[in-house]
Each structure stands twice: as structure tokens, then as C-alpha cells.
Amino acid sequence: MPGNSFGRVFKITTFGESHGKLIGVTIDGIPAGLFINEADIEFELAFRRPGRLYVSPRREEDKAEIVSGVFEGKTTGAPLTVIVRNVDIISQDYAEIHNKPRPGHADLPYIMKYGYENWDYRGGGRASARETLSRVIAGAIAKKLLMLTNTMIAGHLKSLGDKGIDKVVSFEEALSSKLSPVRASSKELEKEYEDLIMKAMKTGDSYGGIVEIIIKNPPPHLGEPVFDKLKADLAKAIMSIPAAVGFEYGIGFKAASMKGSELADEIYLEENKFRWRHNFFGGILGGISTGEDIIIRCAFRPASSIRIPQKTLDLRTKEESTLIIKGRHDPAIAIRAVAVVEAMCAIVLADHALRAGKINPVRLEKDEAHVIEERWKEYMEKCGHTQASQ
Numbered sequence: 001m002p003g004n005s006f007g008r009v010f011k012i013t014t015f016g017e018s019h020g021k022l023i024g025v026t027i028d029g030i031p032a033g034l035f036i037n038e039a040d041i042e043f044e045l046a047f048r049r050p051g052r053l054y055v056s057p058r059r060e061e062d063k064a065e066i067v068s069g070v071f072e073g074k075t076t077g078a079p080l081t082v083i084v085r086n087v088d089i090i091s092q093d094y095a096e097i098h099n100k101p102r103p104g105h106a107d108l109p110y111i112m113k114y115g116y117e118n119w120d121y122r123g124g125g126r127a128s129a130r131e132t133l134s135r136v137i138a139g140a141i142a143k144k145l146l147m148l149t150n151t152m153i154a155g156h157l158k159s160l161g162d163k164g165i166d167k168v169v170s171f172e173e174a175l176s177s178k179l180s181p182v183r184a185s186s187k188e189l190e191k192e193y194e195d196l197i198m199k200a201m202k203t204g205d206s207y208g209g210i211v212e213i214i215i216k217n218p219p220p221h222l223g224e225p226v227f228d229k230l231k232a233d234l235a236k237a238i239m240s241i242p243a244a245v246g247f248e249y250g251i252g253f254k255a256a257s258m259k260g261s262e263l264a265d266e267i268y269l270e271e272n273k274f275r276w277r278h279n280f281f282g283g284i285l286g287g288i289s290t291g292e293d294i295i296i297r298c299a300f301r302p303a304s305s306i307r308i309p310q311k312t313l314d315l316r317t318k319e320e321s322t323l324i325i326k327g328r329h330d331p332a333i334a335i336r337a338v339a340v341v342e343a344m345c346a347i348v349l350a351d352h353a354l355r356a357g358k359i360n361p362v363r364l365e366k367d368e369a370h371v372i373e374e375r376w377k378e379y380m381e382k383c384g385h386t387q388a389s390q
């Protein structure tokens with residue numbers, strides 16, 4: 001059974017390959033009346049774009065084209081399709097991996113499952129992280145829709161290699177990472193990350209890291225027990241990102257070494273609203289959002305495509321062989337992954353907000369669409385967007 005679609009009401013289907021003509025997404029279930037244009041989408045795409053210092057040097061402009069579902073600047077309720085044409089393709093860089101699968105990459109499992117003769121090895125084909133561009137497009141629309149509930153999502157690179165691990169980061173600091181080329185939440189961390197990446201670029205090696213997401217003002221009541229719990233859907237969405245190796249929410253894995261008495265999270269009332277003193281479980285209890293900030297972390301492995309020679313098997317001779325990987329690769333996947341994790345969180349939240357009736361799944365009222373527009377503008381400005389940068 002194919003697995004290229006995700007979501008129940010806000011349902012996305014992604015398509016395209018790394019070195020094919022284009023990459024894109026179709027989203028079904030967006031209510032009518034939402035203002036959407038290419039600039040909204042490209043604003044978010046800029047945060048995962050390659051072709052700059054510290055990330056993959058593949059030069060892609062990532063120009064979005066809305067090809068269906070929008071009329072006179074607003075969604076119609078029909079499926080919305082957006083494509084981005086691939087431009088900077090150098091497929092000959094992948095000639096060697098056609099016969100020598102990269103250790104730690106998806107090459108060999110794809111060959112084993114789909115057959116050598118059917119495998120699109122150019123740029124990693126469908127297993128390439130270029131696919132995550134589709135997710136960021138859908139995430140941009142989901143984020144915009146969530147402005148109706150005043151919900152904002154901010155991610156940052158919590159740690160890279162052994163740097164940054166213990167720092168506690170606020171929502172504002174996470175949002176400010178949009179201004180950092182390495183998605184660091186402070187100038188000090190930015191310098192530490194940049195030094196580490198320069199080291200990786202010199203030696204041809206790569207580093208892993210942890211992405212943290214803080215979701216401000218999530219509506220309460222999101223999540224459908226028992227299999228569609230919010231934590232379960234977030235975990236699936238995030239673990240479907242290439243190179244994701246671990247998911248946690250709230251205090252996460254640390255909870256396993258603590259006592260119940262240490263994790264007792266006092267409930268109190270504030271302005272007639274239920275609150276939890278420590279928010280140990282990151283805004284989700286029983287799989288349902290409480291209204292407290294949702295906190296999520298995802299660990300990313302280092303890229304397996306490194307310039308250091310590796311041992312693999314030559315599929316023609318079936319003998320051990322040395323592989324020297326060419327192509328343009330990320331020295332630290334986790335930097336560009338921040339935008340992808342943000343997008344997947346937005347998609348899950350938008351889906352659940354529609355399912356829980358927090359947003360009318362059929363159409364937005366005019367005043368709602370205008371509120372969204374105002375909040376979106378404020379959000380873009382907070383992320384360093386100016387008229388000049390359009």
C-alpha cells in the first residue's frame with residue numbers, strides 16, 4: 001500500500017523526486033476563503049533552502065507555483081496543488097552509487113524492495129530530503145490557518161554534536177533563530193555551531209543534532225483517543241522525516257529516571273483557565289492538548305553522505321569496494337530539518353484543529369480570513385521579514 005499521504009481532514013499527498021522535473025504537494029481539506037499566495041509559501045521555503053553557507057550547496061531558488069485550488073487569491077475548498085521545479089540537477093554525481101549503495105542511506109533497502117532496475121538513484125530519488133520541500137509548502141498553509149486560533153510554532157536547533165545540549169530556550173529565543181543561518185537561539189551558540197560545521201566541511205564529515213519546537217497558544221482538546229492521540233500523530237509525522245532518529249515531548253526520556261513525586265504537576269486556575277505549574281508533559285495529557293505550550297524534540301542523525309571513503313559492496317561484482325561520495329550534501333542535516341519539523345507540527349495541529357471543530361472545515365468567515373492575514377503579517381515581521389526581502 002502506498003504511503004505518500006498524511007492527515008485525515010487536512011490531508012497532504014506529496015510527489016516528485018530529487019532529480020525529477022519537480023516536487024510538489026496536493027492538500028485536500030483546506031477551508032474556502034483563506035488568502036494564499038506564492039510569497040506566503042516561499043517565505044517558509046526560505047528556511048529550508050539549500051545553496052548557502054553551512055548547508056548543502058545545491059543551488060535551488062525554490063519558486064513555488066500554485067496550480068489549483070486558489071481563485072482570486074483565496075482558497076476555494078478544492079484540492080490545492082503547489083509545485084516547485086527542480087533546477088540545479090547534477091545526476092552524474094550519483095553514477096557511482098548506482099552500483100555501490102551508500103552505507104547508512106536508503107539506497108540498498110529501495111533496491112531490495114522495488115528492484116534494481118526500477119530504482120531512481122539520481123540524488124536519492126524519493127528518499128532524498130528534497131521531498132521535505134513538499135512538507136514545508138503544506139506547513140506554510142497549515143501555519144497560516146492556525147493563525148485563526150492564534151497558534152504559533154517556533155523551532156530551533158537545540159544542539160549540534162555536543163554543543164548546546166543543556167540550554168533552556170524560550171519561545172521568543174526559538175523564534176529569533178529564524179534570523180540565524182544555523183537556526184541557533186543565541187549568538188554564542190551560533191558561533192559554536194558555525195565552528196563545528198566549518199570543521200565538518202573541512203574534514204568531509206557530518207554532525208547530528210536535536211531540533212526543538214515550541215508551540216504557543218495551541219487550542220485545548222486536540223487529539224482523538226485512543227489511536228489518534230496528539231502525541232501519537234506528532235510522533236508519526238516527525239518520525240517520517242528522513243534522518244529522524246528519536247522523538248520526545250515535554251520532559252521526554254528524562255521522565256523514565258524520575259520519581260512520580262518529582263513529576264507531580266500542580267493544577268491551578270488562572271483567569272478561569274486550567275493551568276499546569278511545570279508543564280512537564282509538554283502540553284499533552286492523555287493524548288489531548290491541555291492548552292499549555294506544546295514542546296517537542298526530535299533527534300537527527302548525521303548525513304551518511306560524507307566525503308570520507310567508506311566500505312560498501314559493489315552490486316556488479318558482489319565484492320567489497322570503497323565508495324567516495326560525490327554530490328552536494330548537508331554537513332548538519334538538523335539545520336534545515338528545523339523548518340521541516342515545524343511544518344509537520346503545523347500539519348498535525350491544523351488537521352486536529354479542523355477535526356475538533358476549532359476551525360470550520362468548510363469555509364472561513366470574511367472577518368476570520370482578515371484576522372488570519374493580520375496575524376500572519378505580524379508573524380512574518382517577527383521572523384525578520386521586511387518588504388525589501390520579498
Ligand SMILES: Cc1cc2nc3c(=O)[nH]c(=O)nc-3n(C[C@H](O)[C@H](O)[C@H](O)COP(=O)(O)O)c2cc1C
Binds near residue numbers: 331
Ligand atoms: C533537511 C534534510 C537534509 C538532508 N540532507 C542529506 C544530505 O545532504 N545527504 C544525505 O546523505 N542525507 C541527507 N538527509 C537524510 C537522508 O535523506 C536520509 O538519511 C535517508 O533518506 C535515509 O533515511 P533514514 O535516515 O530516515 O533512514 C537529509 C535529511 C533532511 C531532513
